[in-house]
Amino acid sequence: MKLDVRVKLILIVLSATFASLNTDIIAESLMMTAITLLLSLCTGAVRFRPLLMYAIFVLVQYFVFPVSPRAVVFMLSILVVNVRNFLPTALCIMLLYETTTVSQLMSALTKMHMKKQLTVTLAVVMRYIPCLGEELAAIRDALAVRNITSGMTSAFRRAAARAEAFCVPLIVSSVRTANDLSAAAVTRGIDEPCIPSCRSAGKFGAADFAVLAAAITAVGWAVYMEYFV
């Protein structure tokens, strides 16, 4: 199943709206199940892990917290509720991220008449996040090998040395990545003054309309429950 990129972007907004308005755990569970199903259909692989994670958060909130020491509840209540509440939106972001290429995103944003600043920023976000993960892993490995804090007695100096050894390579690599990405983008014609054309940006299909209708219904229901009941 293929969804239009614009539908995926609208889904993120609608799921965030639903999450902030809805206070009914059953409705939230249904929403979460529907988005997981949609993710499975769009990626072509059965995705149970997000639903399992959500179930764990619900179980912790409703069954573990009531019998836990107050200190534990005090420490974890906000975290558990906020993460649980944010999971449907996170899943919609994952849907966009896993099933959309950078060029598809750029063509969709161009079709939506977005400014170049926003188009480039979002494209860079999609392209840079996997690089960032790799960079962080590489810096962590290098830090482990170097053992930079040996001989330092002060805890503050050790922390400062670690932070410096972590941040400086990250910033240097980000500057170099920006150079590489801009070279690639200029080669692909991002600086061309004319409006970009794209063969892949099509019209909404039946699946797009069905998903949008379901999402709008869910948000409408949440609005009704919040303000009219």
Add this chain to the structure above:
Amino acid sequence: MNNTEKMVTKDYIQAAIFSVLSMVGMIVAAILNMSGYTALLYPAGAAFFIGILFFILEVKIQKKGAIFIFSIVPALYFFASGLIEGIVGAVGAMLFSLFAEFILSKHHDSTKHITIAAVVYTMYYSTIGFAEQFLFTEYYCNAAAEHGIDPAVVDGMRTVFGIKPLWAAVIAATALTTLLGTLIGRLMTNKHLKRTGLVK
């Protein structure tokens, strides 16, 4: 550096990457949101990381619009996190970036102006970012309880956010950590980035 120069693709990409890094900093600082009490430290924690990145980005690009691009990813992060609060958050983050741009308008190479602009930019997190908690404490706490946060935790939040002078302390702490962040950014620039030729 010619300050009237317009941003080019490379600058947009650089600012966007720093914007992603600032979001990572905000997510790291969000650990402080775990409890109602430590949540007061969140703006200060986020401002520290943002201060470092703000300084390095501004020294690197020195063009109008860089800080506005820098604010886009945090704005989207706020937007995805909730309806009215999210929209207010997104608009607020971008508005404060425009204030920072205004301060920097003809002084992109001035350390003093960059520092002031950074303080103004991060001021969003402690002012508008905490307005709902301190001005509409009851509404905020009721909404938190409706979403399932433990009643004892909500009571704790009600007590903390009921102490209005704390808001001034949060704003002061955020300004201080931003100053510290820009100072560290300056040290990093002088010690590493200038030597490697990445910043002139």
